[in-house]
Amino acid sequence: MLPASDNHMERRRPKVEAKKLGPLLPEEVINHTWCIEEEISAGAFGAVYKAFDLVKGNYVAIKASKTLENSKRSHIRWEAKVYEQFKGSSHCPKMIAYDVNTTPHFLVLELLGPSLSYLVKRLKSKALPKGIVAAIIKQCLGAIKDLHNACFIHRDVKPSNFAVGSGSNRSKIYIIDFGLCRKYCHEKECPFSERFDVGFRGTVRYASTRAHFKKDLCRADDLTSLFYMAYELLAGQLPWKHKSDTNVILSMKLKLPPTTMAEALDVNFKLFAEHLNYTSEPNYEMIEALLVNVMQEDNVDENTLFGWEHLLKKEERKISKHKQNCKEIEEQCARKAACAGEEEMGDEK
The missing domain is CATH 3.30.200.20 (Phosphorylase Kinase; domain 1)
Structure with missing residues (x-):
């Protein structure tokens, strides 16, 4: 057993060998x-x-x-x-x-709580209030910023790679799955020189156009994927959700860059979209301030309990009310049927 520490750091992602292993079994x-x-x-x-x-x-x-x-x-x-x-x-x-x-x-x-992807799927209304989205993205941005400050880029930013905590930490968002992470610089030094034709990294739905072109990814690519996450939460889905052809998705992303997509959103998200380029260090504080503006406009207090529980409980109340309405309709139908039966019996007499 190795302790949870190791000072040596490899720069390249290890290669996978071919032989597959079976899953771990319950009670193993x-x-x-x-x-x-x-x-x-x-x-x-x-x-x-x-x-x-x-x-x-x-x-x-x-x-x-x-x-x-x-x-x-x-x-x-x-x-x-x-x-x-x-x-x-x-x-x-x-x-x-x-x-x-x-x-x-x-x-x-x-052990953490559910992923953002799971939580969104639990909600019938896929488009969330902009203040709640800003609160979610603000925490995700904080996680990405901390990872970048540790000299890594994630290269697979998406809802399923963020999870909420459990217990007293259920209002906090964590970033997970570092299998595609890459070290982009040494501590307190400039980013490594850009490599070329390095292969695709990420998930097609949320990947930047640079990833599609197999370019060396950078901090801005993580933020582009985060913008796609924000858009999906605000609009309910990305424009290419129902597309499976990678080339079609790339074509749509080229025709709809983040700045164009953001025109339909809050002005603060548009300013976020405009802040994406390769070598310069992202202005995380500026983006965070934009998200705080959205939260304040929507009266969302970042110090209150995270909004997922409220949204899930609200959804559960809707389902409960729907079931109650269905039950009342069934009871009304049963009463009408009973009355109709009694009338028929009276006519026969």
Whole structure:
């Protein structure tokens, strides 16, 4: 078992070897400590499981590799190194341990709440109030800023890679899944020189046009993906949601750059969209101030409990009211049917 620390940092993302590994099974015990309960999610490089710590008596999340890898080129080792460098951020989940000397390689993390993607899907009304969106994006921006300050770019910013905390931290948003992270500079130095034709990185729906063109990604590309997230939350969907052809999606993104998309949004989001370029350091404080403006305009207090619970409870009340209305209609129909039956019996007499 390796401790949750490692000072050496690799610059390149490790390569995946071909041999696939089966999933972890319920009640399987890892390193005599963590008992697997269920799979939470799965991605290209690994699956995440809910597990019970038999020693400490609490729940954790375990990310296990899906392929047989060399310990020195392990995706789990790489993610563990990112967590170690990023751990000073309040938006970083706590890393408990990792092990790359066993099969599969695995990473143990604090157990978070649901992802933003899951929460949005729970809501029937996909378009959210702009003040709530600004509050969500403000926290996501803070997480991305902290990751950038740790000298990494995420390269796969999307709703499913943000999650809310649990318990007393349920109003906080965390950024997760660092499998595609890349170190873009050494501490207190300028970004590395741009590379060319480095291959696609990210998720097509939220990827910047630079990612489509297989260019070297930068901090601005993370913010472009964050803008697409904001637009999706505000409008209910992205213009290319129902498109599957990558070239068609790229064509739509070129015809609808963020500045054009933002014309239909609040002026503050338009200013956000205008602040995206390659080498200069993003003005995070300016973007944060724009988001605070939106929150104030919509009377959303960032110090109050995060809005998801209110929205979910409101949705549950709507469903409950709908069920009650259906029940009342059924009862009315039953009474009418009973009355009609009594009238027919009276006519027969």
